[in-house]
Amino acid sequence: MKDIRQRSRIAVIGGSRPGRAALDAAFEVGRLIARAGAVLVCGGLGGVMEAACRGAREEGGLTIGILPGGAAADANPWVAVPIATGLGYTRNALVVMNADAVIAVDGEYGTLSEIAYGKIHGKKVVGLATWEVKGVETAATPEDAVRMALDGLRG
Amino acid sequence: MKDIRQRSRIAVIGGSRPGRAALDAAFEVGRLIARAGAVLVCGGLGGVMEAACRGAREEGGLTIGILPGGAAADANPWVAVPIATGLGYTRNALVVMNADAVIAVDGEYGTLSEIAYGKIHGKKVVGLATWEVKGVETAATPEDAVRMALDGLRG
């Protein structure tokens, strides 16, 4: 396995209370990120974040959770490396700052803020059944989303 | 004049490189906020932020600029109270956190992040020729925008 610093980092963003279809998609996105040898970065909590982390861990992948609160223990059980910030929702900016590309799945206003920060920081942002925002590439399936996110990165 | 703590605070958000029409609209929004006795909060830099501050100051209003950098001197000359943060774009969340309602004029991804944070923090967000986002009320003129923003606030 490559050194962590050599792997691409993909942020998976999305709501904490998604429906079943979004959870399934997030799980599959996480699996495919790990299978491609990339690191999964997320906000560390439930819903889309947890489903994606679970998918990545089942494939032996590394998951990083950048948390709003001050306690690492708040991370969902599939986060391997929890990072506490104590910044509240303001930590959203840090989630995408720590990725080479971003995949948004479903999501509410928190996800919209992360999409916007992805673009502010010049990252590629891929959307899967989420907000339609100029400059965000739309994917039809988890496979598409991960392929599009990794395209042009080092793998 | 009422004590500052008793006045409503309206955030004006928007791009730093708007066209002429957006600058004129922002100036007028600033004037009307001040005339209504409300405090204008913004990101403290140029473009829409500066035009709105200039409008507010010409009416004797108070303007607060919450800056990305660590130096108060970076604020545009119409900011009465500059607040340095050193947080970079991550400060966007703090701009809307310090307002009772938000008016977005034009703008790019930074503005979109602030619209999203406005909604995250439960503020009323009014849009004037800006991003179309679910939950944002659309205004047709500066007069409309300020009236809609102040509606339901204490004045």
Next chain:
Amino acid sequence: MKDIRQRSRIAVIGGSRPGRAALDAAFEVGRLIARAGAVLVCGGLGGVMEAACRGAREEGGLTIGILPGGAAADANPWVAVPIATGLGYTRNALVVMNADAVIAVDGEYGTLSEIAYGKIHGKKVVGLATWEVKGVETAATPEDAVRMALDGLRG
């Protein structure tokens, strides 16, 4: 009165549960800052912060409170301009970032963090019955502390 941007800004830092002597000193420090025409910046809460703000307001001074929480209403009643951050204790860095010089009165570890940040950001730091730290100038009285803090600033 000079424009706010032209006035010196003095941060007053100190504990939220000081004894009577520290409260009296903080009140006097606040009074003298306002009488000198400078702006008082603080963390916006109780104890030393509140006593200093009360002293400044009784002299007609301007007080800015940079708060740990996300609600401006948490500021003590003598803060004229409350700034919410939602950063928790991490906001300590921002308090001293927004001052030209710093006066520490009494205080615990929060105050020590602010003394350290004052030095990190190259500010003059004056101590009054507080932590003894290399590079902090010790004052014997509130009058000394304010005179030393303003010395070399524009007034």
Next chain:
Amino acid sequence: MKDIRQRSRIAVIGGSRPGRAALDAAFEVGRLIARAGAVLVCGGLGGVMEAACRGAREEGGLTIGILPGGAAADANPWVAVPIATGLGYTRNALVVMNADAVIAVDGEYGTLSEIAYGKIHGKKVVGLATWEVKGVETAATPEDAVRMALDGLRG
């Protein structure tokens, strides 16, 4: 090897321009942290941070660097998991927030701010030839420092 979430996390803080003795001590502290199976957390840059990370990596340990800038690539080469924050020196608070105990080696005002935040957040802080601060336990050697930091933690 235990799951990362089950291991203790020790922050090593200290200056970026230490002398030879401090570098040697930091290297040894890093080695002993890794040998004990704990995770090393630091600010991710040079000097004490880099020496400690190098020591930990030579023992096969995990190192996390919480950086002031917005680019993971700024981390020293011995950081396995770099976390960008874009917060500048304000990120100091986050370094110690992500540790169960803190070891300070040498250091200037940045280190003092981290010692203070360690105490604010209720962590055990051990000092090795660094600032003398009430509540900080003094260690005579790297062995002492690591033993004292781990004492009472789960290993």
